[in-house]
Amino acid sequence: MSQLAEHLAEQRVDEPVSAAWERLQPVFDGIAEKAAQRERARALDHDAVETLVAAGYTSLRVPTEYGGAGLSLSEFYPFVVELGAADSNLVQALRAHQLHVEMVLANPDQEYRDRWFRRIAAGEVVGNAVTEVNGVLGEHTTTVTVQPDGSWLLNGRKYYSTGSLYADWILVTAEVDGSVRGLAVRADAPGVRQVDDWDGFGQRLSASGTTVFENVVVDPAEVSRPGEGLSDHDAPNSLQALAQTVHLAALAGLVTGAEREFVRYVRQRRRTFSHAAAQVPSRDPQVLQVLGEVSAAAYGARAVFESLIRQFERVQAREITGEVTAAELAALDVATYQAQQVISQQSLWAINHAFSVGGATAVTEPLGLDRYWRNARVLAQHNPVIYRNRIIGDFLVNGTAPGPQYGVGNIS
Structure with a gap:
């Protein structure tokens, strides 16, 4: 156990937190052991993400009634710091997932909470495809159009798609009926193409490259209402x-x-x-x-x-x-x-x-x-x-x- 984990252990009395550290510290240690090797090879570590999911990292903030650990922010963030010490690429790769969990926690819609917490507790991971190269906030070339047969089709290209190559779901912003909306699509849906072309000299393994959507069928139930979630750029929030x-x-x-x-x-x-x-x-x-x-x-x-x-x-x-x-x-x-x-x-x-x-x-x-x-x-x-x-x-x-x-x- 690391000195940081030992220090945190001295402050812990809550059993879910202690149990989470017992599961995850060996995972962090294993990730750290091979981090330099992965960097040299530029090898995305799908096994590490799967191990983190299996050990409960991605559901640490999910309420216990859904099968998560139900940790508070101050209980949860030491795990993020420790993962950063092992491999900061994975912290960034799971950033969209972490932020989505927080958005679900804050959402008053019970059906929405149930749907997403069940998915996350079952081990599904969320990535993002929000930013467009040379794009301006609120102006999107990525669009959702309603076809004559009633189907909704997503088309466009995104960059900085952090974590999406590790993800089961991709959160997208797109123009829908004249307004920018947030939506979710399956990462393995027909028409979704992901490219590991992030060319920064650091954080090379954060899976932050290009995502292309070509006639991807969108479930209207997965589209936010105007002003909600990722599309809300006006109301003060945290x-x-x-x-x-x-x-x-x-x-x-x-x-x-x-x-x-x-x-x-x-x-x-x-x-x-x-x-x-x-x-x-x-x-x-x-x-x-x-x-x-x-x-x-x-x-x-x-x-x-x-x-x-x-x-x-x-x-x-x-x-x-x-x-x-x-x-x-x-x-x-x-x-x-x-x-x-x-x-x-x-x-x-x-x-x-x-x-x-x-x-x-x-x-x-x-x-x-x-x-x-x-x-x-x-x-x-x-x-x-x-x-x-x-x-x-x-x-x-x-x-x-x-x-x-x-x-x-x-x-x-």
Whole structure:
């Protein structure tokens, strides 16, 4: 069991949480063991996703009456951080699934909740196909048209289809009768074509490529009403902030995983340098200082994240009951942006700094230590941090609330 898991275990008294850790910690350890190998081969890990599903990861937030673990946000997110330490690609690949679970939890429609929670508890995974290349929020070339025989057909092309290659269901945004609506289609439906063509230098295995829909039959029951779900870009809510927390959990996990890997590297290393302060790196005070600084940064990233999630949990509880105010949601957005600044900067700095403990061997491909920096750098691009400090300052000085939604292609 990792030090993080041991620390969390000391705080756990709830049996479902303990049982979940007993099931999932070996899964996380197995995923971490082969992460570097998968990166080198660019091999999507369907087996890892299936193992996570079988161990209950994808249903940790699903209520117990449906067969899920029923964990609270603060109970659930340490699992996300630990998966991020093992392989951040899988956190991002399952991001759409995680966000969909939260949307189902917040939906008052009992039939909708029953339908989706039964699917998720049965092990079905959700991906997404929302963004179009060079698209603008609210403008979609992807459409659903009603045919003379009454069938509904989906046509279009999406990019950044995160996790869809692992998924059973794909959430799509499309124009339906003149308005942008959210809908769900089976990933294996005739006419659905998925391509692993994501070309980023990091998060290569997050299955974030192209999805093409060619005359895909859509069940009208799987289409949201106007203004609901993915198509709602006006009403204040916590969904956008929640989407950011998944990236922050992955970053906190990445710097934690890098800390562990570099500690292991130093313990095993025997070769030193002529100017070193000790005969072996594990006794070199300068090397040990670097590891201490990296560890402190990782601890700080996790502490900031845990504080944010506690605030999130309080606001979300009031949002579900309809008592939350716009001011509370704005403050949560700002807190998320503040956490983003700290966690992204600390993670990148610490991972980069960690390479100081080694020589040329630290940058060899078989070790694959570069994946920590590459993946952290790519995750820190979601979403551009340069705009967030201005928003924080405007909120503090002028009380200006962040926009309720944000997206690619336009100013909200």
